[in-house]
Amino acid sequence: MIDLCKRFGHRTGLCPEPAPSGNDAPDRKAWQTVAPGRVEPWSGEIRIGSPGVGRIGDVLVTVNDTVFAGEALIRLDDDEVRNRHAKAELQYSLRKRARPSAQRRNAERRKHEDAVADAERAVVDERAAVDRAAAAKRAGTGSDDDLATARKNLSNAREQLRQRQAELASYEDDAPATTPTELDQQVAMARLDLRGAEAALDNLTIRAPIAGTVLQVNVRAGELASPSAPQPLVIIGDVSKLRIRAEIDERDYGAIKVGHRVIVRSPAFRDREVKGTVSSIAPIIGAGRIGARGQRNLTDVNVAEALIDLAEPGPLAVGMKVDVYFSREAAQR
Template sequence: MSRPKSMTAWKTRSAAVGAIAIALALAALAARTGERESARAARPESADEKRWQAVAPGRVEPVSGTIKIAAPVMGVIAQVLVKVNDKVFAGEPLIRLVDTEARARLAAAEAQIAFRMRARNEEAAPAQTARPTPAAPQRRGEGAAADTDKAAARRRAEDAVAGAVKAAAQAQADLDKAAVDRRAGTASDATVEAAGAALARAREATRQRKAELHRIEADPGTPLPTFADGQVNVARAEAAAAAAALDQLTIRAPISGTVLQVNAKPGELAAPSNAQPLLVIGDVSALRVRAELDERDLGDVKVGQPALIRSDAFRGREVAGKVSFIAPIVGQSRINGRGQRNVTDVDVVEVLVDVVQPDPLAVGMKVDVYFQLEGR
């Protein structure tokens, strides 16, 4: 049985349309390649322009990268302590979440420590004051006294570590307050520096106390903790967990740098899963360009190669740079790529170019990078 003529005609038209679409796509690709080559050929043949053959679009970013900061835990924002263009140091508080419940849990844990310590000390007091009787064997009396002394030394070392940890936490709180007060104009740089030095000393003291405790615990003659000792240690561990939970409600700067973007307001709900970061910071003291090099030009670019950076915002001005990194993988453009990939899209290689003199470039600015071919 023969097929209907209408179906045959429809298939013929479909094949023709498909062939035309493919031809148009290939023509567009050829035109794009031709335009690229024509643009190169149309460049002025001056001695300067002949040196710059490979060209790539890019965007300016801090050498540190742009760090997007989110909340480590879910909570309501109580304070936003910084604004755009503020300079911050590593560890400086940026945002505070509501912490009423967390502070209450920490206070309860510290009260439990005090209660357990009293019970421990009352239990240890008779053993520390007891003396061997004349009828007891001298060796047994000396051994018991030695065990008691070592147990007391371990307790003193544990208490010293706990005290040092608490002092370091207070030093951190003092530094946070000094940093906030400086932004409010009620504290000086010297106050912040002094608070930072005090925190460093407190942390070093904590390290030394922990080292002494480890030395005592490593002594085979040190007796094992009693039940009361264990109760104190459990209470301290619970307090440490409460303190860590409280500290998470203060969002700090991971690096020293500049606040580039603020998306947080008091009263809003912050969560780790938020698509938009609360803050964006970066170290703008040194800039680089993240450029996307056409894969066909990859053979013309090497690490250490000089480059020239130009921006439409500053026509006639050129900024020197140097290639610092070439990605080992080819991929799709993220600067110009939008939506579904087309046949005419060109795969690119990510190249980082360190900027020798950042001025007048700004973070996020779109630029063109001209790479100097070797031997030119």
């Protein structure tokens, strides 16, 4: 790789800038090779897109906000989905009130099915309460305690739902087969329609899949969201720790091992070195992406991705390009 850089310079975008000379440069005899890298969150960058086409109703977070797993980030507007949910909710309520008292052989089944349905409704209600508490906290009208209480209630509701589902499954395993009445069948169908409508309604709220920090927000209220959009709506990541994604020249693939010690340097902080360790190496060779600009050419090289765990991030920031020096001493052990 060094010969390639000497011959073609650094036009490929895959060769790191020449190491500083003098006291600022690591000892060339001490490192096996050098590779370009990029700083990323410990979780990687979680790029969140839209599940469907819709207009952005509310953007609930801003850059640098800390979010919890499941927190609402964006709400889409779709009157058709909301109307369908309201209709399904009304139909279910009417069908349930219209059915007569169950006969003894069907009473136990009805009791378990209704318990599951009630538990499902409780989860929906408690999730909405969490969304309201989170929004109030961000607006300054709510507290951490209110949000913690709402999240605890949601967790309890989900546990109750699991228990009711387990009780229904146990009853169905042991109970003799019975034929439900026509009205019971209508209630069951209305219940299925309501579940589908609730799922569609919940899809209008785009939630954080993990706990982390909002790194980027690429939309505003009123804009159109689409699954085919080139940019994600939001990027989040766990920045409690950082790591480096480096690209090793395929000719150095056999020399670099998991556990290899490295030194990371950034052009922005030439007087700082950050120590790290190789935690994984991809089992596939492919085109480099970190330094690529435009179409590849004959001077481009194929690379393998390696993840570097940092002892401490120092001044590095997510997205920053760095040079990763792989210790020759570690390679010889």
